[in-house]
Amino acid sequence: GIQVEQSPPDLILQEGANSTLRCNFSDSVNNLQWFHQNPWGQLINLFYIPSGTKQNGRLSATTVATERYSLLYISSSQTTDSGVYFCAAARRGATNKLIFGTGTLLAVQP
């Protein structure tokens, strides 16, 4: 099956700093999503982005499908951005079975 790897595993930022999270995947995909898991365990859907670039406020994401990676950019980070960021991908084909990476734990300090 498809392998999904995320880096870095942990990241500590000062409030206001920018960051880039990376997701590598091992196969062609028809679904790639970024999630933020908040301290209560809820998975918040950030982006559906199997290719291209999207922006939503301070967050943006880019997926280069031909090179099998995706990047999540967080600008002007806030303490509420803290939590775990997961990338998840589904291999191209008649499936929507998402394989999750191990996540990046982000801590934004005031």
Place this chain on the structure above:
Amino acid sequence: EPEVTQTPSHQVTQMGQEVILRCVPISNHLYFYWYRQILGQKVEFLVSFYNNEISEKSEIFDDQFSVERPDGSNFTLKIRSTKLEDSAMYFCASSVMVAGNTIYFGEGSWLTVV
């Protein structure tokens, strides 16, 4: 934005008991899923469901587990004879199509087996 809703938010059960976790997928969605996340680990796929049938399942989804769409709105996960290692957050999810579109996740149900 439409939501996937799950109940209960948290359940504590004795080892060996049966548990039913309930989900209401987004109303026009046709594909339904259960995922689980053991504390501190990544989220894992359990099963996908379409047209009243299981369309795909993982190795985790053994005979202890079953899914059902008992009516037009609910989607349930039943865990028979729970074990300590079943303690996890269980996420329900839904999507419009089988591939190439956003999967929306519910807020999760924490299951603690004691």
